[in-house]
Amino acid sequence: MNSADAPLTGTHSRQVYSRAPILEAVIDIGVRLPSSSRADMLKDIAWPDIGRFGPPQPRVRAAIQLDGASRTITAQQEPDGWIFSDETQHVVLQARLDGFALSRLAPYDRWETFQESAKACWKAYCDTAKPLDIVRLALRYVNRLDLPLPFDDFREYLQTYPEVAPALPQVLSSFVFQLQAPLTDIESGMLVLHEGIVESPRPDTASILLDIDVFQTVTLPADANELWHAIEALHLKKNEIFEACITDKARALIR
Numbered sequence: 001m002n003s004a005d006a007p008l009t010g011t012h013s014r015q016v017y018s019r020a021p022i023l024e025a026v027i028d029i030g031v032r033l034p035s036s037s038r039a040d041m042l043k044d045i046a047w048p049d050i051g052r053f054g055p056p057q058p059r060v061r062a063a064i065q066l067d068g069a070s071r072t073i074t075a076q077q078e079p080d081g082w083i084f085s086d087e088t089q090h091v092v093l094q095a096r097l098d099g100f101a102l103s104r105l106a107p108y109d110r111w112e113t114f115q116e117s118a119k120a121c122w123k124a125y126c127d128t129a130k131p132l133d134i135v136r137l138a139l140r141y142v143n144r145l146d147l148p149l150p151f152d153d154f155r156e157y158l159q160t161y162p163e164v165a166p167a168l169p170q171v172l173s174s175f176v177f178q179l180q181a182p183l184t185d186i187e188s189g190m191l192v193l194h195e196g197i198v199e200s201p202r203p204d205t206a207s208i209l210l211d212i213d214v215f216q217t218v219t220l221p222a223d224a225n226e227l228w229h230a231i232e233a234l235h236l237k238k239n240e241i242f243e244a245c246i247t248d249k250a251r252a253l254i255r
Helices: 111-129 226-245 248-255
Strands: 021-034 058-069 072-085 091-096 098-106 133-148 176-183 189-198 204-218
Touching: 021 111, 091 248, 098 111, 111 226, 133 226, 133 248, 189 226, 204 226
Parallel strands: none
Antiparallel strands: 021 098, 021 133, 058 072, 072 091, 091 098, 133 204, 176 189, 189 204
16 A cells, blocks of 8 residues: 655644555765765665666766856766666666665555665665765655545645736646745754646546755765765654645545
């Protein structure tokens, strides 16, 4: 059974959903590596047995250079890590010079399984990369809610929704909404929420993307026990935000 996990507070404090709408879940840990570190050393990390990984693919970033004397701008791509995908495409790992990430694509199982996989992969990353410290923690869940047609108003299903002025057309063919807000109960924490209409897998539904990204700036030793306590706090906050964004009618669709 899939679980959308539980929020911190409220009447829906122990929600378990048999049809969790999660498309992708990501745990990302930002680090500071020794100055001598190179991307090639991350290519041969001995990952735990969580997937059947094919050959790693280079991860590149664009670098812009400005030559003041000639007034020319040049761009080049520099490798900063490697992407490892398993044969089923359900698990994706990133080993970067600035951090590590584990992605679980649908079908999502449960938080405990995902977290244990992340712990094992993080240890493998640390054994090779030898990070000096941890500088950023992030948890991102991308959800798609498939709402049955017809319905009168998105507010039947969503509590977080852009307000449309009465004088404007009230029938929407598309919308994109972004919200950024500090997490006042998590030190140096932030929320970035994306919401919008996306292509539906069926003609009798309207699909809404609910993308919740919570992150925190930190300074922690790479082997700190506080790391997973902090990630757990972000996970609970993510659950609280998800529940705050939907209505009971939406919950009924995914139970």
